Amino acid sequence: MITMLTNNTSAVETTPQQASPASEVEQTSAMETRGIHAWFGKNHVLRNVSLQFPSNSVTGLIGPSGCGKSTFLRLLNRMHEFIPTAAMAGEVFLDGQDIYRPGAAAAELRLRVGMVFQKPNPFPSMTIQQNVLAGPTLSKTKVANKKDLVEDCLTRAGLWKEVKDRLDAYGSSLSGGQQQRLCIARALAVRPDVLLMDEPCSALDPGSTLRIEETIHELSESMTIVIVTHNMQQAARVSDYCAFFLSEDGPGHLVEADLTKVIFSNPSDQRTADYVQGRFG
Amino acid sequence: MPTQLVSDASPDTFPDNPVGRVIATEYGPSDKVFRGVITGGAMMSLVILALIAGFLLFRGLEIFRDFGFGFITSVRWDAGDGIDKATASFGIGAMLVGSVVTAVIALLIATPFAMGTALFLEFYCPSWLRIFLTSVLDLVAAIPSVIYGVWGYAIFMQYGTSWGRAINEHLGWFPLFHVPSPNFGRSPFIAGMVLALMIVPITTSVARAVYSQAPRDQIDAVYALGGSRWSGIRHIVLPFGRSGLIGGAMLGLGRALGETVAVYLVLNLVFRINFQILASVGGNVASLIANRFGEAGEYELKALMAAGLVLFLVTLLVNFAATAIVGRTRGTES
Amino acid sequence: MTTTFVPDKLVKPARPWRRTHRSILAMLGFIAIAGLSSTGIVAVTGLAGPLGWYVGFVFSLAVFGFLGSFFRDRVVAVDLFATVLICTAFMTVLIPWVSIFYSVIKRGAPAFYKGYLTTDMLVTSSGEALNLGGLSHAIVGTLLMLAIAALICIPLGIIAAIYIVEIKGRFAGAVRFLTQAMSGVPSIVAGLFIYSTLVILVFHSFSGIAGACALAILMLPTVTRTAEEVLKLVPDHLRAASYALGASQAQTTFRVVLPSVRSGLITASVLGLARVAGETAPLLLTSGYFIKLTTNVGNGAIGSLPTYIFSTLGAGTQESVTRAWGGACVLLALILILFIGARSLGGRNKGR
Numbered sequence: 001m002i003t004m005l006t007n008n009t010s011a012v013e014t015t016p017q018q019a020s021p022a023s024e025v026e027q028t029s030a031m032e033t034r035g036i037h038a039w040f041g042k043n044h045v046l047r048n049v050s051l052q053f054p055s056n057s058v059t060g061l062i063g064p065s066g067c068g069k070s071t072f073l074r075l076l077n078r079m080h081e082f083i084p085t086a087a088m089a090g091e092v093f094l095d096g097q098d099i100y101r102p103g104a105a106a107a108e109l110r111l112r113v114g115m116v117f118q119k120p121n122p123f124p125s126m127t128i129q130q131n132v133l134a135g136p137t138l139s140k141t142k143v144a145n146k147k148d149l150v151e152d153c154l155t156r157a158g159l160w161k162e163v164k165d166r167l168d169a170y171g172s173s174l175s176g177g178q179q180q181r182l183c184i185a186r187a188l189a190v191r192p193d194v195l196l197m198d199e200p201c202s203a204l205d206p207g208s209t210l211r212i213e214e215t216i217h218e219l220s221e222s223m224t225i226v227i228v229t230h231n232m233q234q235a236a237r238v239s240d241y242c243a244f245f246l247s248e249d250g251p252g253h254l255v256e257a258d259l260t261k262v263i264f265s266n267p268s269d270q271r272t273a274d275y276v277q278g279r280f281g
Numbered sequence: 282m283p284t285q286l287v288s289d290a291s292p293d294t295f296p297d298n299p300v301g302r303v304i305a306t307e308y309g310p311s312d313k314v315f316r317g318v319i320t321g322g323a324m325m326s327l328v329i330l331a332l333i334a335g336f337l338l339f340r341g342l343e344i345f346r347d348f349g350f351g352f353i354t355s356v357r358w359d360a361g362d363g364i365d366k367a368t369a370s371f372g373i374g375a376m377l378v379g380s381v382v383t384a385v386i387a388l389l390i391a392t393p394f395a396m397g398t399a400l401f402l403e404f405y406c407p408s409w410l411r412i413f414l415t416s417v418l419d420l421v422a423a424i425p426s427v428i429y430g431v432w433g434y435a436i437f438m439q440y441g442t443s444w445g446r447a448i449n450e451h452l453g454w455f456p457l458f459h460v461p462s463p464n465f466g467r468s469p470f471i472a473g474m475v476l477a478l479m480i481v482p483i484t485t486s487v488a489r490a491v492y493s494q495a496p497r498d499q500i501d502a503v504y505a506l507g508g509s510r511w512s513g514i515r516h517i518v519l520p521f522g523r524s525g526l527i528g529g530a531m532l533g534l535g536r537a538l539g540e541t542v543a544v545y546l547v548l549n550l551v552f553r554i555n556f557q558i559l560a561s562v563g564g565n566v567a568s569l570i571a572n573r574f575g576e577a578g579e580y581e582l583k584a585l586m587a588a589g590l591v592l593f594l595v596t597l598l599v600n601f602a603a604t605a606i607v608g609r610t611r612g613t614e615s
Numbered sequence: 616m617t618t619t620f621v622p623d624k625l626v627k628p629a630r631p632w633r634r635t636h637r638s639i640l641a642m643l644g645f646i647a648i649a650g651l652s653s654t655g656i657v658a659v660t661g662l663a664g665p666l667g668w669y670v671g672f673v674f675s676l677a678v679f680g681f682l683g684s685f686f687r688d689r690v691v692a693v694d695l696f697a698t699v700l701i702c703t704a705f706m707t708v709l710i711p712w713v714s715i716f717y718s719v720i721k722r723g724a725p726a727f728y729k730g731y732l733t734t735d736m737l738v739t740s741s742g743e744a745l746n747l748g749g750l751s752h753a754i755v756g757t758l759l760m761l762a763i764a765a766l767i768c769i770p771l772g773i774i775a776a777i778y779i780v781e782i783k784g785r786f787a788g789a790v791r792f793l794t795q796a797m798s799g800v801p802s803i804v805a806g807l808f809i810y811s812t813l814v815i816l817v818f819h820s821f822s823g824i825a826g827a828c829a830l831a832i833l834m835l836p837t838v839t840r841t842a843e844e845v846l847k848l849v850p851d852h853l854r855a856a857s858y859a860l861g862a863s864q865a866q867t868t869f870r871v872v873l874p875s876v877r878s879g880l881i882t883a884s885v886l887g888l889a890r891v892a893g894e895t896a897p898l899l900l901t902s903g904y905f906i907k908l909t910t911n912v913g914n915g916a917i918g919s920l921p922t923y924i925f926s927t928l929g930a931g932t933q934e935s936v937t938r939a940w941g942g943a944c945v946l947l948a949l950i951l952i953l954f955i956g957a958r959s960l961g962g963r964n965k966g967r
Contacts, residue, residue, distance in 0.1 A: 405702065425895065425950070512690070
């Protein structure tokens with residue numbers, strides 16, 4: 001049995017809480033964190049997060065802003081360390097290996113754990129095709145058939161039909177939603193096992209958001225997706241599992257993690273219930 | 282409680298496509314004076330630039346009339362006997378070429394180093410060191426040219442001379458590195474090196490300012506795709522900062538073109554067009570003015586004013602272009 | 616699988632991405648090997664002296680870095696190579712600047728004796744022994760001219776900045792552009808201009824005021840630009856608050872905006888002064904060179920540090936060259952004082 005353990009040492013709550021999302025569906029986990037903490041300088045922003053991400057599923061990270069969801073996400077592909085004052089503790093396992101072990105190559109890890117950012121950020125100096133191929137180019141990976149790879153990635157990102165006739169146009173000529181799907185295609189081109197999405201729809205209109213959500217749903221059949229979102233309806237629509245983070249004037253921590261339907265219908269923690277029903281945050 | 286929420290006038294009296302009202306701020310009398318005085322004062326830079334051009338043109342007009350275009354192209358500078366104007370002949374062709382040669386040498390040496398230094402400061406050095414080094418950079422930018430000149434004359438000359446000799450020994454077959462006689466001191470090469478040192482701080486600080494505005498989210502995207510620090514620089518920072526670097530280099534070029542004392546101290550002034558950069562023959566317009574000013578008669582003084590006008594216009598042009606190019610990058614920041 | 620409970624106090628922040636001791640040792644070893652190899656290169660080739668060794672060192676670093684790349688992933692290798700190049704470019708640039716400061720102090724020191732700062736050169740020629748004469752005339756002349764230049768230039772520079780930031784007039788862009796372009800006016804051209812106007816038409820001789828005017832032209836761009844940046848830091852809500860109280864624009868500017876950035880404006884001015892304190896070429900054409908201590912700025916030549924350096928260097932004897940270095944030492948010290956003063960005053964207002 002896979003157990004998920006969260007603990008709180010605050011005065012309000014002293015008993016560790018247990019949530020076991022995978023207890024109902026027996027599944028292997030693609031990624032797992034154990035006792036993750038994060039700091040910016042002296043500021044403790046994330047406390048003791050232990051969470052598993054089951055394979056080929058979508059896990060939504062929800063919670064009010066400033067509760068450390070994005071920091072947690074960036075710890076999963078070692079983007080956290082680019083902030084000069086950042087520090088961390090704990091372990092992140094990918095295929096049974098700690099990605100923070102001494103000598104682990106961060107760049108190679110990032111090829112296996114792709115990322116899509118809040119704001120669409122296609123490279124402005126590259127065409128659509130070059131943008132898709134940017135990953136292999138940057139990592140100097142040989143690609144046998146570039147055309148097929150471009151078509152495959154764009155198709156999976158749900159953009160192929162719209163851009164197949166203008167692959168040589170610049171990425172910046174696309175609309176915001178199309179740019180974000182181009183960024184998804186770009187992340188897919190290095191064939192990652194896990195895809196991290198940091199509020200991918202927050203800068204987009206409802207129509208584009210819907211398209212991206214469809215894309216996420218299709219992708220989750222073949223890869224593990226972790227998505228940070230502010231939007232609870234979105235979390236309910238796209239995710240299989242949900243993890244609720246809260247900061248409560250201290251470092252952010254995990255309150256509860258479970259199947260999405262449990263979180264939204266019958267959460268075990270009152271704070272989760274309050275949040276998903278819109279009483280705060 | 283109001284009985285009617287929609288005012289009577291609303292549905293019909295106002296057309297669907299109203300004419301926009303102009304909102305004009307009326308300034309009080311004190312503000313009118315204030316704005317007038319400030320606006321007047323701000324025009325000083327314009328007035329000064331116009332006066333410089335006007336006065337130098339006024340003083341040098343006779344020279345342009347007497348020598349015409351030959352003043353630019355001729356290489357002969359001869360004050361004659363100082364009494365009869367017909368014995369004098371003035372041309373700054375050699376000095377203009379010399380200015381360009383030394384400035385281009387300086388630019389070619391300084392730009393790669395400035396680029397490396399800017400990248401180092403922005404992306405490689407720890408932040409506590411960066412704050413310190415930025416102040417140092419500002420300080421060395423304020424080292425007066427006369428000190429660069431003294432250093433170049435008394436310290437650097439021996440190194441420059443031996444480097445020049447070594448280059449000539451190994452690469453003398455290349456026309457630029459050929460010398461007619463084995464005299465390697467006070468050459469355009471040495472002057473160019475000293476000028477390069479002077480313009481590195483300028484180019485570096487402009488390049489650094491532009492590099493620091495490179496879009497962080499795109500650099501993040503490069504890292505997220507498994508790129509290294511250099512990939513981020515190569516694919517995002519350098520393309521983004523290209524025009525900033527060009528602009529910074531041109532600002533440096535402008536400074537190198539107009540430098541007087543440092544060049545005067547380390548370059549042998551000879552009125553001959555010379556592209557053999559290791560030979561002890563060169564010149565530049567500014568050092569010509571400093572060189573001839575002390576003993577110039579009235580007519581030669583006018584020629585120096587004319588030379589000054591040409592130098593002014595050339596550097597102004599370079600600076601206009603540089604400012605415009607740097608401004609273009611600044612403008613694209615969101 | 617369960618995770619054991621770990622109390623917060625026992626968790627220590629770590630940075631596993633930092634270099635490990637082993638990789639730092641490996642790097643130092645790499646640098647040491649390059650140094651040894653460079654010593655070998657100096658022994659067998661024509662390169663000599665510390666500079667020759669440095670060239671060999673950089674060469675070895677590049678070659679070893681390149682060779683090492685065969686044992687690594689290409690992305691890592693290219694990154695390493697670029698890092699070596701960029702760091703060497705920076706180190707190389709530092710060498711001449713260190714050399715300048717070092718030689719100014721080392722070669723200037725012999726010129727100092729207890730009367731150096733208080734005597735002028737009226738009865739001493741620059742070739743005489745170093746325990747005679749001094750540069751009091753040059754210091755006084757430079758300070759006087761800087762003071763006058765500040766009086767002329769600082770109001771104008773701040774006015775231009777106010778025009779750009781506060782009034783945002785129709786020509787704000789143009790004023791900004793012209794000021795920028797003006798910073799590229801060669802100093803000798805400013806000298807020629809003042810010579811052709813003030814010296815010829817007004818004073819009929821060299822004079823301190825003419826020199827100060829030339830300096831004022833040269834420092835105007837620096838003062839304007841720095842003041843502009845300082846004014847832009849004033850938050851708009853301060854202005855809005857003032858307008859909301861019914862203040863006029865003039866009152867807002869003089870009572871609210873300017874006082875809140877006073878130290879920043881002083882910094883702008885002092886930085887401008889530091890920039891022109893060592894200008895030589897324009898002074899040769901406007902204030903001339905004088906060997907006697909004088910405070911007469913209205914008529915006749917006046918001494919100054921840059922012209923002192925320039926002329927003693929030109930005299931060419933060993934003593935006079937040492938005097939030039941001594942002058943350079945004093946000039947550099949003056950600029951350093953202005954600079955540090957400006958920094959410490961402006962530290963509160965200016966960020967990175």
